[in-house]
Amino acid sequence: xMKTLLPFKRISILVVLFSGILxxxxxxxxxTLSPTQTDVVYTNYYDSxxxxxxxxxxxxxxxxxxxxxxxxxxQPIGDQSLILNDIATNMQSxxxxxxxxxxxxVTPDLVIVPSGIIxxxxxxxxxxPYYGYGWGWDxxxxxxxxxxxxxxxxxxxxxxxxxxLRLEMFNxxxxxxxxxxxxxxxxxxxxxxxxxxxxxxxxxxxxTIDQAFKQSPYLKTNAx
Amino acid sequence: xxxxxxxxxxxxxTLISISSFAQGGGVWNFDxxxxxxxxxxxxxxNQPSFRGVSIEGRGYVTDQITVGGIxxxxxxxxxxxxxxxxxxxxxxIYGYQRRYLNVMPLMVNAHYYFSQGTFMPYIGAGxxxxxxxxxxxxxxxxSQGKDWHFGVAPxxxxxxxxxxxxxxxxxxxxxxxxxxxxxxxxxxxxxxxxIGLSYLF
Numbered sequence: 001x002m003k004t005l006l007p008f009k010r011i012s013i014l015v016v017l018f019s020g021i022l023x024x025x026x027x028x029x030x031x032t033l034s035p036t037q038t039d040v041v042y043t044n045y046y047d048s049x050x051x052x053x054x055x056x057x058x059x060x061x062x063x064x065x066x067x068x069x070x071x072x073x074x075q076p077i078g079d080q081s082l083i084l085n086d087i088a089t090n091m092q093s094x095x096x097x098x099x100x101x102x103x104x105x106v107t108p109d110l111v112i113v114p115s116g117i118i119x120x121x122x123x124x125x126x127x128x129p130y131y132g133y134g135w136g137w138d139x140x141x142x143x144x145x146x147x148x149x150x151x152x153x154x155x156x157x158x159x160x161x162x163x164x165l166r167l168e169m170f171n172x173x174x175x176x177x178x179x180x181x182x183x184x185x186x187x188x189x190x191x192x193x194x195x196x197x198x199x200x201x202x203x204x205x206x207x208t209i210d211q212a213f214k215q216s217p218y219l220k221t222n223a224x
Numbered sequence: 225x226x227x228x229x230x231x232x233x234x235x236x237x238t239l240i241s242i243s244s245f246a247q248g249g250g251v252w253n254f255d256x257x258x259x260x261x262x263x264x265x266x267x268x269x270n271q272p273s274f275r276g277v278s279i280e281g282r283g284y285v286t287d288q289i290t291v292g293g294i295x296x297x298x299x300x301x302x303x304x305x306x307x308x309x310x311x312x313x314x315x316x317i318y319g320y321q322r323r324y325l326n327v328m329p330l331m332v333n334a335h336y337y338f339s340q341g342t343f344m345p346y347i348g349a350g351x352x353x354x355x356x357x358x359x360x361x362x363x364x365x366x367s368q369g370k371d372w373h374f375g376v377a378p379x380x381x382x383x384x385x386x387x388x389x390x391x392x393x394x395x396x397x398x399x400x401x402x403x404x405x406x407x408x409x410x411x412x413x414x415x416x417x418x419i420g421l422s423y424l425f
Contacts, residue, residue: 027299027324027326027357028299028301028324028359029275029299029301033320033363033364037320037363038320038363038364039319039320039363040317040318040319040362040363040364040365041317041318041319042311042315042316042317042318043315043316043317044311044312044314044315044316045314046314047313047314050314162364193363193365194363195364211318215308215316215318216316
Protein backbone atom coordinates (compact mmCIF):
# COMPACT_ATOMS: atom_id res chain seq x y z
CA UNK A 1 0.00 0.00 0.00
CA MET A 2 2.16 2.80 -1.32
CA LYS A 3 0.79 6.25 -0.94
CA THR A 4 1.82 9.56 -2.37
CA LEU A 5 4.75 11.33 -0.82
CA LEU A 6 3.66 13.74 1.82
CA PRO A 7 4.33 17.34 0.83
CA PHE A 8 7.43 18.32 2.72
CA LYS A 9 5.87 21.59 3.78
CA ARG A 10 3.34 19.83 5.98
CA ILE A 11 6.05 17.90 7.74
CA SER A 12 8.04 21.03 8.36
CA ILE A 13 5.02 22.75 9.92
CA LEU A 14 4.78 19.83 12.31
CA VAL A 15 8.46 19.97 13.12
CA VAL A 16 8.15 23.66 13.91
CA LEU A 17 5.13 22.93 16.09
CA PHE A 18 6.99 20.28 18.01
CA SER A 19 10.09 22.40 18.47
CA GLY A 20 7.82 25.16 19.74
CA ILE A 21 6.51 22.90 22.47
CA LEU A 22 10.08 21.98 23.37
CA UNK A 23 11.20 25.58 23.58
CA UNK A 24 8.27 26.59 25.77
CA UNK A 25 9.11 23.84 28.22
CA UNK A 26 12.81 24.13 28.81
CA UNK A 27 15.09 21.54 30.35
CA UNK A 28 14.45 22.88 33.84
CA UNK A 29 10.86 24.08 34.11
CA UNK A 30 9.59 25.96 37.18
CA UNK A 31 13.09 26.90 38.24
CA THR A 32 12.48 30.18 40.04
CA LEU A 33 12.89 30.58 43.76
CA SER A 34 11.95 33.12 46.36
CA PRO A 35 14.90 34.25 48.55
CA THR A 36 13.55 32.08 51.39
CA GLN A 37 13.57 29.03 49.14
CA THR A 38 17.32 29.45 48.60
CA ASP A 39 18.01 28.68 52.28
CA VAL A 40 20.00 25.53 52.86
CA VAL A 41 20.97 24.04 56.22
CA TYR A 42 23.73 21.46 56.37
CA THR A 43 24.92 19.67 59.50
CA ASN A 44 27.46 16.95 60.15
CA TYR A 45 29.08 15.38 63.19
CA TYR A 46 32.23 13.54 64.15
CA ASP A 47 31.05 9.95 64.48
CA SER A 48 33.32 9.24 67.50
CA UNK A 49 31.60 12.10 69.35
CA UNK A 50 28.07 10.92 68.59
CA UNK A 51 27.55 9.24 71.96
CA UNK A 52 29.47 11.83 73.99
CA UNK A 53 27.05 14.76 73.77
CA UNK A 54 24.56 13.22 76.17
CA UNK A 55 27.05 13.50 79.06
CA UNK A 56 28.07 17.11 78.42
CA UNK A 57 26.55 20.09 80.17
CA UNK A 58 28.65 23.25 79.95
CA UNK A 59 29.44 25.20 76.83
CA UNK A 60 31.22 28.38 75.97
CA UNK A 61 30.39 30.68 73.08
CA UNK A 62 32.15 33.96 72.28
CA UNK A 63 30.03 37.10 71.93
CA UNK A 64 31.08 37.62 68.32
CA UNK A 65 30.22 36.06 65.02
CA UNK A 66 33.64 35.93 63.40
CA UNK A 67 34.01 37.09 59.85
CA UNK A 68 35.54 34.37 57.68
CA UNK A 69 36.50 37.04 55.18
CA UNK A 70 39.37 38.82 56.92
CA UNK A 71 40.21 41.09 54.00
CA UNK A 72 39.93 44.84 54.39
CA UNK A 73 36.49 46.16 53.52
CA UNK A 74 34.78 42.82 54.10
CA GLN A 75 31.05 43.14 54.61
CA PRO A 76 30.25 42.86 58.32
CA ILE A 77 28.02 40.03 59.50
CA GLY A 78 24.56 41.49 60.08
CA ASP A 79 22.66 41.19 63.32
CA GLN A 80 25.14 39.39 65.58
CA SER A 81 23.06 39.39 68.75
CA LEU A 82 20.14 37.85 66.84
CA ILE A 83 22.37 34.97 65.72
CA LEU A 84 24.08 34.49 69.11
CA ASN A 85 20.84 34.67 71.10
CA ASP A 86 19.17 32.12 68.90
CA ILE A 87 22.08 29.70 69.22
CA ALA A 88 21.98 30.20 73.02
CA THR A 89 18.23 29.52 73.11
CA ASN A 90 18.67 26.31 71.15
CA MET A 91 21.59 25.15 73.29
CA GLN A 92 19.52 25.80 76.38
CA SER A 93 16.63 23.73 75.09
CA UNK A 94 19.12 20.98 74.28
CA UNK A 95 19.99 20.97 77.98
CA UNK A 96 23.28 22.91 78.03
CA UNK A 97 24.40 25.70 80.35
CA UNK A 98 26.41 28.58 78.96
CA UNK A 99 29.46 29.67 80.92
CA UNK A 100 31.13 33.06 80.67
CA UNK A 101 34.66 31.71 80.49
CA UNK A 102 35.82 34.14 83.20
CA UNK A 103 36.55 31.43 85.73
CA UNK A 104 39.71 29.54 84.69
CA UNK A 105 38.75 26.64 86.96
CA VAL A 106 35.61 25.87 84.97
CA THR A 107 36.31 24.09 81.70
CA PRO A 108 33.47 23.88 79.21
CA ASP A 109 32.59 20.53 77.62
CA LEU A 110 31.96 22.23 74.32
CA VAL A 111 33.03 25.43 72.62
CA ILE A 112 30.88 26.85 69.83
CA VAL A 113 32.53 29.04 67.24
CA PRO A 114 30.08 30.98 65.07
CA SER A 115 31.43 32.55 61.91
CA GLY A 116 30.01 33.98 58.75
CA ILE A 117 30.74 35.38 55.35
CA ILE A 118 28.81 37.54 52.94
CA UNK A 119 29.59 36.92 49.30
CA UNK A 120 28.64 38.81 46.19
CA UNK A 121 27.98 36.41 43.34
CA UNK A 122 27.89 37.41 39.74
CA UNK A 123 26.51 35.06 37.11
CA UNK A 124 27.10 35.65 33.46
CA UNK A 125 24.65 34.35 30.89
CA UNK A 126 24.96 34.63 27.16
CA UNK A 127 22.24 35.59 24.80
CA UNK A 128 22.71 34.58 21.18
CA PRO A 129 21.09 37.14 18.94
CA TYR A 130 19.48 36.06 15.76
CA TYR A 131 18.70 38.76 13.29
CA GLY A 132 17.81 36.62 10.32
CA TYR A 133 18.31 37.85 6.83
CA GLY A 134 18.13 41.56 6.30
CA TRP A 135 19.57 44.63 7.77
CA GLY A 136 21.85 44.18 10.68
CA TRP A 137 25.23 44.51 12.14
CA ASP A 138 27.50 42.69 9.73
CA UNK A 139 30.19 42.07 12.30
CA UNK A 140 32.88 43.80 10.29
CA UNK A 141 32.33 47.41 11.21
CA UNK A 142 29.04 48.58 9.82
CA UNK A 143 25.48 47.99 8.82
CA UNK A 144 24.73 46.28 5.59
CA UNK A 145 22.43 43.96 3.77
CA UNK A 146 23.42 40.36 3.68
CA UNK A 147 23.69 37.02 5.27
CA UNK A 148 23.83 37.42 9.03
CA UNK A 149 26.95 35.37 9.49
CA UNK A 150 28.55 35.28 12.87
CA UNK A 151 27.27 37.41 15.70
CA UNK A 152 29.04 37.46 18.99
CA UNK A 153 26.90 36.40 21.94
CA UNK A 154 25.64 39.20 24.14
CA UNK A 155 26.48 38.68 27.80
CA UNK A 156 24.15 39.74 30.56
CA UNK A 157 24.79 39.68 34.25
CA UNK A 158 22.81 38.94 37.33
CA UNK A 159 24.23 39.46 40.76
CA UNK A 160 23.07 38.25 44.11
CA UNK A 161 24.47 38.28 47.58
CA UNK A 162 24.58 35.18 49.71
CA UNK A 163 25.14 34.92 53.41
CA UNK A 164 26.80 31.92 54.98
CA LEU A 165 26.73 31.17 58.67
CA ARG A 166 29.00 28.47 60.02
CA LEU A 167 28.78 26.94 63.47
CA GLU A 168 31.44 24.64 64.81
CA MET A 169 31.60 22.79 68.11
CA PHE A 170 34.59 21.14 69.67
CA ASN A 171 35.63 19.81 73.05
CA UNK A 172 38.64 21.85 74.31
CA UNK A 173 39.89 18.83 76.29
CA UNK A 174 40.00 16.67 73.20
CA UNK A 175 43.02 17.79 71.23
CA UNK A 176 45.79 16.22 69.24
CA UNK A 177 49.21 17.61 68.59
CA UNK A 178 49.97 17.34 64.93
CA UNK A 179 53.25 18.78 63.67
CA UNK A 180 53.53 20.95 66.81
CA UNK A 181 50.05 22.37 66.29
CA UNK A 182 47.26 21.74 68.72
CA UNK A 183 44.24 20.59 66.79
CA UNK A 184 40.76 20.09 68.16
CA UNK A 185 38.60 17.75 66.12
CA UNK A 186 35.30 19.40 65.22
CA UNK A 187 32.48 17.48 66.89
CA UNK A 188 29.63 19.19 65.10
CA UNK A 189 29.53 21.49 62.15
CA UNK A 190 26.72 23.43 60.56
CA UNK A 191 26.54 25.51 57.42
CA UNK A 192 23.63 27.77 56.64
CA UNK A 193 23.44 29.54 53.33
CA UNK A 194 20.89 31.71 51.60
CA UNK A 195 20.41 34.64 49.28
CA UNK A 196 20.29 37.91 51.25
CA UNK A 197 17.27 39.55 49.73
CA UNK A 198 13.84 40.51 50.96
CA UNK A 199 12.69 41.89 54.28
CA UNK A 200 12.38 38.66 56.24
CA UNK A 201 16.11 37.95 56.57
CA UNK A 202 16.03 38.01 60.38
CA UNK A 203 13.26 35.44 60.64
CA UNK A 204 15.06 33.30 58.05
CA UNK A 205 18.25 33.42 60.15
CA UNK A 206 16.48 32.26 63.30
CA UNK A 207 14.38 29.59 61.58
CA THR A 208 17.42 28.11 59.83
CA ILE A 209 19.44 28.05 63.08
CA ASP A 210 16.46 26.35 64.75
CA GLN A 211 16.38 23.83 61.88
CA ALA A 212 20.09 23.06 62.34
CA PHE A 213 19.46 21.99 65.92
CA LYS A 214 16.22 20.25 65.03
CA GLN A 215 18.00 18.04 62.49
CA SER A 216 20.73 17.21 65.06
CA PRO A 217 18.78 15.53 67.89
CA TYR A 218 21.93 13.67 69.00
CA LEU A 219 23.22 16.94 70.51
CA LYS A 220 20.70 16.70 73.31
CA THR A 221 22.30 16.23 76.72
CA ASN A 222 20.97 14.30 79.70
CA ALA A 223 23.50 15.63 82.20
CA UNK A 224 21.28 18.34 83.70
CA UNK B 225 36.01 10.84 24.00
CA UNK B 226 33.54 8.14 24.94
CA UNK B 227 30.75 10.63 24.48
CA UNK B 228 31.90 11.54 20.96
CA UNK B 229 32.06 7.86 20.11
CA UNK B 230 28.53 7.36 21.37
CA UNK B 231 27.18 10.32 19.41
CA UNK B 232 28.92 9.17 16.25
CA UNK B 233 27.63 5.66 16.65
CA UNK B 234 24.09 6.80 17.37
CA UNK B 235 24.01 9.20 14.41
CA UNK B 236 25.39 6.54 12.13
CA UNK B 237 22.75 4.05 13.20
CA THR B 238 20.02 6.65 12.72
CA LEU B 239 21.32 7.62 9.29
CA ILE B 240 21.55 4.03 8.13
CA SER B 241 18.05 3.34 9.33
CA ILE B 242 16.64 6.46 7.69
CA SER B 243 18.34 5.64 4.41
CA SER B 244 16.62 2.27 4.41
CA PHE B 245 13.29 4.07 3.91
CA ALA B 246 14.21 4.54 0.30
CA GLN B 247 13.42 0.87 -0.32
CA GLY B 248 9.66 1.15 -0.30
CA GLY B 249 7.87 3.71 1.76
CA GLY B 250 7.45 3.99 5.43
CA VAL B 251 5.95 5.91 8.30
CA TRP B 252 6.79 9.15 10.07
CA ASN B 253 5.53 9.56 13.63
CA PHE B 254 5.44 12.82 15.54
CA ASP B 255 4.44 11.98 19.07
CA UNK B 256 3.71 13.72 22.31
CA UNK B 257 4.88 11.53 25.16
CA UNK B 258 3.83 10.99 28.71
CA UNK B 259 6.14 9.04 30.96
CA UNK B 260 5.51 7.29 34.25
CA UNK B 261 8.57 6.48 36.36
CA UNK B 262 8.98 2.83 37.36
CA UNK B 263 11.15 0.79 39.69
CA UNK B 264 13.99 2.58 41.46
CA UNK B 265 13.45 5.68 39.29
CA UNK B 266 10.45 6.48 41.50
CA UNK B 267 12.90 7.04 44.38
CA UNK B 268 14.40 9.92 42.45
CA UNK B 269 11.34 11.35 40.69
CA ASN B 270 7.89 10.02 41.41
CA GLN B 271 5.86 12.42 39.30
CA PRO B 272 4.79 11.48 35.78
CA SER B 273 6.20 13.56 32.97
CA PHE B 274 3.89 15.26 30.50
CA ARG B 275 6.72 17.07 28.80
CA GLY B 276 7.85 14.79 26.07
CA VAL B 277 8.14 14.64 22.31
CA SER B 278 9.61 12.27 19.81
CA ILE B 279 10.18 12.03 16.09
CA GLU B 280 10.33 8.57 14.58
CA GLY B 281 10.91 7.26 11.08
CA ARG B 282 10.15 3.71 10.02
CA GLY B 283 10.85 2.19 6.64
CA TYR B 284 9.30 -0.99 5.23
CA VAL B 285 11.72 -3.83 4.65
CA THR B 286 8.97 -6.43 4.08
CA ASP B 287 5.20 -6.01 3.93
CA GLN B 288 4.89 -6.44 7.65
CA ILE B 289 8.19 -5.29 9.09
CA THR B 290 9.72 -1.83 9.36
CA VAL B 291 13.07 -0.75 10.67
CA GLY B 292 13.76 2.78 11.73
CA GLY B 293 15.04 5.23 14.26
CA ILE B 294 13.69 7.48 16.95
CA UNK B 295 14.89 10.59 18.72
CA UNK B 296 13.02 12.10 21.62
CA UNK B 297 13.05 14.10 24.77
CA UNK B 298 11.27 13.82 28.11
CA UNK B 299 11.57 16.07 31.13
CA UNK B 300 10.67 14.66 34.53
CA UNK B 301 10.22 17.14 37.33
CA UNK B 302 9.26 16.84 40.94
CA UNK B 303 9.06 19.55 43.55
CA UNK B 304 9.58 18.02 46.99
CA UNK B 305 9.37 21.42 48.70
CA UNK B 306 11.18 21.63 52.06
CA UNK B 307 13.06 18.40 52.59
CA UNK B 308 15.52 17.05 55.11
CA UNK B 309 17.76 14.32 53.79
CA UNK B 310 20.98 12.50 54.62
CA UNK B 311 24.05 13.22 52.53
CA UNK B 312 26.23 10.64 54.28
CA UNK B 313 26.14 8.52 57.42
CA UNK B 314 26.62 11.60 59.56
CA UNK B 315 25.61 14.50 57.31
CA UNK B 316 22.15 16.00 56.94
CA ILE B 317 20.92 18.68 54.59
CA TYR B 318 17.70 20.64 54.67
CA GLY B 319 16.45 22.76 51.83
CA TYR B 320 13.93 23.42 49.11
CA GLN B 321 14.35 20.33 46.94
CA ARG B 322 13.52 19.97 43.25
CA ARG B 323 14.54 17.08 41.09
CA TYR B 324 14.84 16.86 37.35
CA LEU B 325 15.52 14.18 34.80
CA ASN B 326 16.18 15.13 31.21
CA VAL B 327 15.98 12.02 29.09
CA MET B 328 16.89 11.85 25.42
CA PRO B 329 16.49 8.52 23.65
CA LEU B 330 18.31 7.93 20.39
CA MET B 331 17.53 4.47 19.07
CA VAL B 332 17.13 2.14 16.17
CA ASN B 333 14.00 0.06 16.18
CA ALA B 334 12.05 -2.60 14.35
CA HIS B 335 8.30 -3.16 14.25
CA TYR B 336 6.04 -5.99 13.18
CA TYR B 337 2.51 -5.18 11.98
CA PHE B 338 -0.30 -7.65 12.54
CA SER B 339 -2.36 -6.16 9.75
CA GLN B 340 -2.11 -3.50 7.08
CA GLY B 341 -4.76 -1.00 6.17
CA THR B 342 -6.67 1.50 8.27
CA PHE B 343 -5.84 -0.23 11.54
CA MET B 344 -2.24 -1.26 11.97
CA PRO B 345 -1.59 -2.84 15.37
CA TYR B 346 2.09 -3.45 15.95
CA ILE B 347 4.73 -4.61 18.36
CA GLY B 348 8.31 -3.51 18.26
CA ALA B 349 11.49 -2.82 20.12
CA GLY B 350 14.13 -0.13 20.17
CA UNK B 351 17.79 -0.53 20.91
CA UNK B 352 20.26 2.27 21.45
CA UNK B 353 21.15 4.94 23.94
CA UNK B 354 19.50 7.26 26.39
CA UNK B 355 21.30 10.43 27.30
CA UNK B 356 20.13 11.17 30.83
CA UNK B 357 20.91 14.24 32.89
CA UNK B 358 19.72 14.22 36.48
CA UNK B 359 19.74 17.21 38.78
CA UNK B 360 18.96 17.26 42.45
CA UNK B 361 18.50 20.86 43.60
CA UNK B 362 18.65 22.10 47.18
CA UNK B 363 18.01 25.83 47.05
CA UNK B 364 20.46 27.24 44.52
CA UNK B 365 22.80 24.26 44.76
CA UNK B 366 22.50 21.05 42.84
CA SER B 367 24.24 17.81 42.26
CA GLN B 368 24.23 16.55 38.72
CA GLY B 369 24.60 13.21 37.06
CA LYS B 370 24.90 12.79 33.32
CA ASP B 371 25.70 9.86 31.15
CA TRP B 372 24.88 7.88 28.05
CA HIS B 373 23.01 4.74 29.03
CA PHE B 374 22.56 1.63 26.98
CA GLY B 375 18.85 1.18 26.49
CA VAL B 376 16.11 -1.11 25.28
CA ALA B 377 12.50 -0.15 24.67
CA PRO B 378 9.91 -2.81 23.82
CA UNK B 379 6.57 -1.38 22.77
CA UNK B 380 3.09 -2.22 21.54
CA UNK B 381 0.88 0.18 19.65
CA UNK B 382 -1.56 1.00 16.95
CA UNK B 383 -1.58 3.27 13.93
CA UNK B 384 -5.06 4.24 12.87
CA UNK B 385 -5.46 6.01 9.53
CA UNK B 386 -8.18 8.60 9.14
CA UNK B 387 -10.03 6.94 6.28
CA UNK B 388 -8.99 4.22 3.86
CA UNK B 389 -7.40 6.60 1.34
CA UNK B 390 -5.74 8.86 3.88
CA UNK B 391 -2.04 8.75 4.55
CA UNK B 392 -2.51 10.63 7.80
CA UNK B 393 -3.28 8.82 10.97
CA UNK B 394 -2.97 8.66 14.70
CA UNK B 395 -0.26 6.69 16.43
CA UNK B 396 -0.70 5.42 19.96
CA UNK B 397 1.73 3.22 21.81
CA UNK B 398 2.85 1.95 25.17
CA UNK B 399 6.57 1.71 25.56
CA UNK B 400 8.65 0.34 28.39
CA UNK B 401 11.93 2.24 28.57
CA UNK B 402 14.93 0.72 30.30
CA UNK B 403 18.18 2.67 30.57
CA UNK B 404 20.87 0.39 31.96
CA UNK B 405 23.14 1.24 34.86
CA UNK B 406 26.41 2.92 33.97
CA UNK B 407 29.61 3.19 35.97
CA UNK B 408 28.43 6.30 37.82
CA UNK B 409 24.72 6.46 37.18
CA UNK B 410 21.85 4.23 38.26
CA UNK B 411 19.32 2.36 36.14
CA UNK B 412 16.33 4.40 35.03
CA UNK B 413 13.07 2.98 33.77
CA UNK B 414 9.68 4.36 32.91
CA UNK B 415 6.52 3.56 31.02
CA UNK B 416 5.92 5.85 28.08
CA UNK B 417 2.51 6.47 26.59
CA UNK B 418 2.95 8.21 23.28
CA ILE B 419 0.28 9.68 21.09
CA GLY B 420 0.71 11.65 17.92
CA LEU B 421 0.37 11.99 14.21
CA SER B 422 1.45 9.36 11.77
CA TYR B 423 2.22 9.88 8.09
CA LEU B 424 2.50 7.07 5.60
CA PHE B 425 4.72 7.70 2.62
